[in-house]
Amino acid sequence: MVSVFSPKKQFCSISIILVLLSFSLLPESSAAEKASAIFIFGDSTVDPGNNNFIPTIFRANFIPYGIDFPNHVPTGRFTNGKMSTDFLASYVGIKEFVPPYLDPSLSIDELMTGVSFASAGTGFDPLTSHLGNLIGVGKQLEYFNEYQKRIEYAIGKEKTKEIVENAVYIVSAGTNDFVLNYFSIPIRKHKYTIPAYMDFILFQVHQFIQGLMEQGARKIGFLGLPPMGCLPAVITLNSVIPISHRGCIDFFSSVAIQYNQKLQMKLNELQMIRLSDIHPKIVYMDVFNPFLHIINNGQEYNFTDVNLGCCGTGLLETSLLCNQGSYVCPDASKFMFWDSIHPTEKAYYLMFKAVQPAVDYLLKD
Template structure:
């Protein structure tokens, strides 16, 4: 597919409302994860989009929510928490691995105790992105607002444990940032506003400038251990295949143009992160790592036998071709075993995929948390 190829007009309108503007497997059940040695991580903080939102959108006036069945079908207690998957997110597995907590709670949950807050929260919001326009399209929480919530969080904790202890908690905490897919799939390629101003290379530059501002602000707030996820192979998302294939039902394959955009972005992102490490590093020991999710997810899709997946280009919920958010609902058909599917709905990975992604970046997390 060439960069000039466009979706049919009715599909663009549909997507503008629908899309969430978001070693071999050892067991079918994700289960618990092994903890690292010499752990000194007191908390985890997460920023980004639906890949990291554990339920903040439950408390936002938006239609993009996942707090109803069948979401959460395989979560403990079969609770639809607001996570856009059948169970846990990669950030949950990371939190468990570093020994902080089993599940990362959404910051906007009014029932959180001070103990919940002290071990960290997620500020992520499904549909968000680095481009300020992206969250506006679905009325969700922007990255700048997520930073404001983080500042508010610090004040709440300071009132209980004091400024010095709060500062030490922040400096030793793990920070995860996962966003960018919505900026391309939903914003740039679906809504024509940005394409009137930017071509693809200049839009990438714009996004990375926004990302740099975000990272700089995060560093200024005391973050010292930051992991940044790259983009996935966007052309392999079931909804992207459906919208951009001549016969998406019978002949389904990744659309390499979209994945090539992700590869190019990820390459530049890694270069930027290296530069940020040098420019933002100081005596307090800032440490930034790139979390590669592109290659492991691509491996799962193209090496199905190695990972024991039976379905890689459609989701478990509904037809798996278009359903996500409110179209994946209690009346939807759901596959019998989501662990056989790379994707839970037409956009978001299954819990098992999230665990495999965590395992793929585990060495990077180890580097991030080492003393």
């Protein structure tokens, strides 16, 4: 059989190969092209260390916190390693770790790609942040305004506006309003029924999101409450026999369900607000159901403990009670919780994976 050389056929073959190669070189996700920066607001679930720079006892900038973080650094994150927002920032392609805004060592380049304004222990109720001398969400908004002025001074108004309007925003707070405030201190309980307190909190949510949008936010992801009755500390304080009876306290989780339903309605309402003919995108991120699924199916995720923290006895230790003298489990990846309130890095990663579709939708044109 005689083979015939054809320049035309060879050119076509080379063209096809080049096209295929160009597709293979495309990034796995174009999310980075749709998000200029990441800005975080909320509580300890998203605070990478802002509390290190304020006079409060709600801190985690000491061992054993951070033992699985790069170089084993206790950054102020209330976990053994990274948090969900770190995984999110990496996924979007912005940065590996979201730094705390109050860190004075941050460069302009670092600031430009986003920061967290969150403060461990805070909430939407102003009383919640006042109890621990924390950064309330209102103050976090003030810091965001200050942030924009700093960036504007460095790169100009138009570039700053572009960063702000094309950034992704994550908000995670509310648990402390119920666990640390309403159900622990009688002040709000004397004034509000549970449904009325939910409405009070949601009014604060409304004010916060509206303020965020007025400052330029266009893509907002808002996390609902987790099953609060499954937090080890809540189990310990409310179980009849806390040592042996470690099941979730259904009452607290039912409060979270009711609140989340109201929250989704509020977010849908806010979604309809138009600012200067721009329609912001607000996405509810469900962490309740993924969280509960993991707790009820721990072995599926290779967890040996889902109702105790890895640090200390796992019953009540958090912040200062989880310290250098505390016992630490040999393998934190076997635990759902790092301390008696906060998830481990592995659990945070699973939470990120659970909300990833919501992130994709948020960034979709």
